Amino acid sequence: MITHKAKDIFKDYLFEKGLRNTRQREEILNVFFSADKHITVEELFNMLKKTVPGIGYATVHRNLILLCECGLAEEIKIGKQKSRYEPKFGHEHHDHLICMKCGRFIEVNDDKIEKLQDKLAEANDFSPVRHKLEIYGYCKECR
Amino acid sequence: MITHKAKDIFKDYLFEKGLRNTRQREEILNVFFSADKHITVEELFNMLKKTVPGIGYATVHRNLILLCECGLAEEIKIGKQKSRYEPKFGHEHHDHLICMKCGRFIEVNDDKIEKLQDKLAEANDFSPVRHKLEIYGYCKECR
DNA sequence: GACCATGATGATAATGATTATCATGAACAT
DNA sequence: ATGTTCATGATAATCATTATCATCATGGTC
Known part of the structure; x- marks a missing residue:
């Protein structure tokens, strides 16, 4: 839209x-x-x-x-x-679940993971700017 | 080696x-x-x-x-x-911190994040197989 | 040890997505 | 309306990756 x-x-x-x-x-x-x-x-x-x-x-x-x-x-x-x-307008950041069979993407978001990522980066003297999380597997229809 | x-x-x-x-x-x-x-x-x-x-x-x-x-x-x-x-022999899975200036990779691992990822996938009726997490930012030397 | 079937190699060409080129056309400030 | 400069569209160039194919080498067999 x-x-x-x-x-x-x-x-x-x-x-x-x-x-x-x-x-x-x-x-x-x-x-x-x-x-x-x-x-x-x-x-x-x-x-x-x-x-x-x-x-x-x-x-x-x-x-x-x-x-x-x-x-x-x-x-x-x-x-x-x-x-x-x-x-991207009006959409906040999200990660992707990617089905290895049908190739579809599911968009997901998890604040806890995001926070842990920032911690992880800081623990390694690293300033995070953005990230990409892709989880590969099988969706409901394809599993 | x-x-x-x-x-x-x-x-x-x-x-x-x-x-x-x-x-x-x-x-x-x-x-x-x-x-x-x-x-x-x-x-x-x-x-x-x-x-x-x-x-x-x-x-x-x-x-x-x-x-x-x-x-x-x-x-x-x-x-x-x-x-x-x-x-890959003898190396367990790890994620990457990627410096946007010098391009270096830092290998990291976080069990808590891994577990949350599995939960996130399951909550979406998705069977996770593997994943890729890349955090982009600046390393200690480049920040 | 010689032989042979078949996989492996290396040089090169093909592929395919992305990016650059450039002559022509269009936008916009004056 | 005019001129400058950017945008467009057709096409070529680029570049990593992959395929092709003649020749070579491996490993099993006798």
Whole structure:
């Protein structure tokens, strides 16, 4: 779901950086935020071709990077899979349970784990900034 | 440090699969286990060229995969970096603190976190098999 | 010890995702 | 309306990884 605020964040970011607002950028933002989570460049590209005939793969890719830079998207790399991107506005941090059979992701969150991670880092003279926790296994349907 | 036992595991695996023991395989095992942790194919390849002149990149790569298959090595992929491999014999599971400046890895382990992860998975009807925890931040020297 | 079937090697090409290039088109400040 | 400069889209380049294939070597067999 695209919110007015996400559009504003994007437009503000473009303005700050001296970049321009284009039809492609607007549609990429729209479609990206209304799509399923964890989309690939290719999937988004295919969806966008319907809305913006003639749009180029490179444009989609470039602008996903732009969305990551302004904090509206996050790139997810799991092993050797191709990069996936997820909308980030209004979503707090979460970790992933990844099914090794069907490949689906479940998003989870655990404050206790987060706190223990910070402790663990500090115990090693390490200043944590962000983290990635992926638990691989089998989901309810596939186990 | 290569142990007699690691060699045996490898040889047993080769025998089981009907594969052959070659000079290249022996040296790859030797050098891999005496090298630093988290080595890339290229790094291992360069080290091996001294011991086995004429050895091919593909051979090193293929045999690292073989080592992963028999449990003596583990492939580590961090973001867009090229794959790294670490010796696994006699090492229990551990997580990584990754310095965003110098790139160094610190290996850590926390039983409490592990247990909470299992609980978290179960609470989501998910059967955990393995996991990957990476904490990004700055190490003592770089902070 | 010689032979042979088959796996292993090494050089190179293929693959596939991502990134760079560049001529042309479009946005936006003036 | 104009001009500057960024964006776009088609395509090529990049780079790690993987596949191909002719030749070599291993290990079982006689």
